[in-house]
Amino acid sequence: MHEMALTESIVEIALEEARKQGARKVTRVFLDVGALSAVDPEALEFCFAAVASGTAAEGARLEIARIAGAGWCLDCEENVPLAERFGACPRCGRCRVRMTNGDELKIREMEID
Amino acid sequence: MCSVCGCGEATIALDNDKAGEAPAHAHAHDHPHDHDHLHDHPHDHDHRHHEDGAIDFGGGIAGAHVPGLSQERIVRIERDILSKNDAYARDNRRFFAERGVFALNFVSSPGSGKTSLLVRTIEALEGRMAVAVIEGDQQTSNDAERIRAAGAPAVQINTGKGCHLDAHMVGHALETLAPPAGSALFIENVGNLVCPAAFDLGEAHKVVVFSVAEGEDKPLKYPDMFAAADLLLLNKSDLLPHLDFDVGACLANALRVNPRLQTLIVSAKTGEGLAAFVAWIEASAARRAADMARG
Numbered sequence: 001m002h003e004m005a006l007t008e009s010i011v012e013i014a015l016e017e018a019r020k021q022g023a024r025k026v027t028r029v030f031l032d033v034g035a036l037s038a039v040d041p042e043a044l045e046f047c048f049a050a051v052a053s054g055t056a057a058e059g060a061r062l063e064i065a066r067i068a069g070a071g072w073c074l075d076c077e078e079n080v081p082l083a084e085r086f087g088a089c090p091r092c093g094r095c096r097v098r099m100t101n102g103d104e105l106k107i108r109e110m111e112i113d
Numbered sequence: 114m115c116s117v118c119g120c121g122e123a124t125i126a127l128d129n130d131k132a133g134e135a136p137a138h139a140h141a142h143d144h145p146h147d148h149d150h151l152h153d154h155p156h157d158h159d160h161r162h163h164e165d166g167a168i169d170f171g172g173g174i175a176g177a178h179v180p181g182l183s184q185e186r187i188v189r190i191e192r193d194i195l196s197k198n199d200a201y202a203r204d205n206r207r208f209f210a211e212r213g214v215f216a217l218n219f220v221s222s223p224g225s226g227k228t229s230l231l232v233r234t235i236e237a238l239e240g241r242m243a244v245a246v247i248e249g250d251q252q253t254s255n256d257a258e259r260i261r262a263a264g265a266p267a268v269q270i271n272t273g274k275g276c277h278l279d280a281h282m283v284g285h286a287l288e289t290l291a292p293p294a295g296s297a298l299f300i301e302n303v304g305n306l307v308c309p310a311a312f313d314l315g316e317a318h319k320v321v322v323f324s325v326a327e328g329e330d331k332p333l334k335y336p337d338m339f340a341a342a343d344l345l346l347l348n349k350s351d352l353l354p355h356l357d358f359d360v361g362a363c364l365a366n367a368l369r370v371n372p373r374l375q376t377l378i379v380s381a382k383t384g385e386g387l388a389a390f391v392a393w394i395e396a397s398a399a400r401r402a403a404d405m406a407r408g
Contacts, residue, residue: 002276002308009197017190027185031194038307038337086336086370095369105311107190 003040006105007047014057014110023112026057030109036069036085036102060110069102198312201280205315208287209298210405215398216298218316220338222331223304225324226348228256229381231299232263237391239264242398243296247286249278249303256301266290277308280315297394310337317401318343325349325356329363336370343375346390350380 010029018026029048033041041064048062069082073089074096080089082102088095193199209216219227228248235244246267248256257269268286270278283300292298300316302309310319321342323331326349332339339345345367347360364376377393379386 002311005275005277005279005308006194009194012197013190013192013194017188021186021188023186023188038311086333086340105194107192107194109187109189109191111185111187113185 003043004047004051006039007044007051010044010048010062010107011051011055011057013107014060015055017110018056018112021112024056025113026052026060026110027113028061028063028111029057029107030063030065030111032065032067032104032106032108034067034069034102034104036082036099037105039105041066065108067101067104069099071097071099071101073097195311195313198280201284202313202315205280205284205287208284209315209317212292212294213402213405214292214294214296214298215394215401216300216314216316217394218300218302218309218314218319219322220302220306220309220319220342221304221322221324222306222327222335225304225322225327226381227301227304227322228259230322230346230348230379231301232259233381233384233387234299234390234394235260235263235265237387238297238394241391242395243293245290245292245296245298247278247283247290247298247300249282249301251275251303272303276303276305277312278302278314279312283314297398306331306335306338310341318397320344320346322346322348323363323367325352325358325360325363329359330366332363332367332370339367339370339374342371343373344393345374345376346386347376347378348381350378350385351383 010031014026014029031044033039033044044064045062048060052058052060069085069087070079071082071089072078073080073092073094075094076089076091078091079100080091080097082097082099083090085099085102086095087097089097205216208214219231221227231246235246238244244265246257246260246265248254248260248267248269249272250256250269251272251274254269254271257267260267268290270282270286272278272282278300290298300314302314319338319342321338321344323345325347328334345364347363352358353360360378367374367376375393377386377389379390381387
């Protein structure tokens with residue numbers, strides 16, 4: 001359910017930037033959504049059409065880049081892929097991994113007309 | 114901004130108001146909010162920044178600038194989706210700092226005993242520290258009434274369909290509640306172990322309440338909340354003799370997710386651990402006040 005609140009925030013930020021740019025329309029919005037963030041991209045897409053309806057972002061495409069999870073293993077002293085938040089290091093099996101990528105929740109850019 | 118907080122659905126019930134009546138929602142919206150672009154994060158610059166903030170990747174989709182022709186442009190934004198909420202949270206945090214209000218955001222799944230725990234804590238703090246409460250629920254003002262009966266002023270926020278409180282709702286509740294200087298403010302979030310983790314309300318600490326009637330592996334199943342919290346209150350300890358709940362395994366799971374998490378075992382029923390929680394509140398509030406004084 002909180003994807004709805006996030007989507008409203010996305011549309012609001014996009015419209016605010018579009019106004020600043022003097023744009024007529026927002027045609028595409030590019031998001032970075034980390035694979036380990038507690039956000040479901042499909043739910044975002046579902047909500048986006050509804051929230052953007054009737055605004056300058058109506059009909060805009062939502063392009064979601066999934067950012068893979070990664071972390072710094074304190075024991076191996078290197079970057080390792082992370083399949084789950086607070087998961088173990090795939091090399092040494094220990095859990096001393098500090099997440100460095102994968103919890104992104106960001107509007108990267110948008111296409112305006 | 115109302116759309117973010119679900120305004121039109123969310124209602125803030127004043128003292129003696131009954132939830133469910135017409136939502137009193139006259140938003141003056143004359144309070145200033147910072148919406149500045151910090152842009153202090155590094156990113157690769159393989160493109161040109163224009164002075165107006167637009168960034169040009171080779172002239173746009175059509176590949177050329179033709180006067181008089183509509184030109185789709187890519188605009189670099191680089192803003193966190195939660196930046197709107199975070200701006201309101203900063204306003205709330207400034208309000209708390211200026212007044213010396215120590216704000217705690219209580220989060221948990223439904224039924225962990227948050228309200229009972231708050232009632233007992235308010236009673237324990239009587240004569241030591243003033244307490245005001247913001248209650249978040251989808252519907253009813255039952256919880257605010259329980260808090261008022263315990264002797265603390267309370268404002269109920271009904272989120273309607275919303276699954277969490279956000280900083281904007283809390284800002285409006287603060288206008289009504291006006292917590293006195295030097296007081297503690299308890300914000301009881303909507304019972305939900307997922308969504309409230311993402312929304313900063315401007316609090317000093319998130320306190321996650323977790324009952325022994327739940328599974329010990331919940332910190333692993335719902336790690337975000339345990340990662341976001343500074344204190345874990347393991348509640349309903351009076352039930353332990355009747356359950357197979359493994360306290361050690363539960364705390365180990367919570368610490369795996371958040372090695373800095375502090376933990377207390379409490380019972381709102383018997384009062385076990387409440388003295389320790391009160392001591393934690395007083396010590397944390399004093400430390401926070403000292404940090405603020407140092408700037």
